[in-house]
Amino acid sequence: DAGVIQSPRHEVTEMGQEVTLRCKPISGHNSLFWYRQTMMRGLELLIYFNNNVPIDDSGMPEDRFSAKMPNASFSTLKIQPSEPRDSAVYFCASSLYFGTSSYEQYFGPGTRLTVT
Amino acid sequence: AQSVAQPEDQVNVAEGNPLTVKCTYSVSGNPYLFWYVQYPNRGLQFLLKYITGDNLVKGSYGFEAEFNKSQTSFHLKKPSALVSDSALYFCAVRDAYSGAGSYQLTFGKGTKLSVIP
Secondary structure (H helix, E strand, O other), X not given: OOXXXXXXXXXXXXXXXXXXXXXEOOOOOOEEEEEEEEOOXXXXXXXXXXXXXXXXXXXXXXXXXXXXXXXXXXXXXXEOOOOHHHOEEEEXXXXXXXXXXXXXXXXXXXXXXXXX | OOEEEXXXXXXXXXXXXXXXXXXXXXXXXXXXXXXEEEOOOOOEEEEEXXXXXXXXXXOHHHOEEEEEOOOOEEEXXXXXXXXXXXXXXXXXXXXXXXXXXXXXXXXXXXXXXXXXX
């Protein structure tokens, strides 16, 4: 299995530019999570989807951030406009949930975003 | 609400010695508990989980964890540490009764493990 795939692995952009991060979850998984990791804040959950539907976006820092999951095999996280404080490593993770069963999340390699 | 605490920011251990990384949790119902490891410039990797059953859970790379309900703890252990175990370790929890549509894990802040040759 290929695991969770994220692209790009590194992104350097200037303040004010639009940034789009991409994620392909593990085939067959029905839940997808976007996280942000910084030294100051640690690992933060931004948003998660179940069966392509956003369930909880309370972690999205502000309206500049948006996420979509148009189908079971693809999700995007967009920042528009980007700001230097958005610099972080962004992780995508996927998992399989049904009923009350709980399974581990599998993380992608992350996208390191630097906004100058 | 669910929460998890990793009381130690850093743990240092000599190679060959046993290691313990501590985790305590708080949930309303029964916990689902997980340990992850993160190597530099990598994503988090799943190590092991406790859902139900035997309190001692064995996972990848020789790691194990013990669920203690009375102490609300889930400490990660390994009998003999390797230099290659040096990494950042995260404990995570989910309340088994958090309700339909609530699938997120709550992660601790992480503990940096350094194994000294």
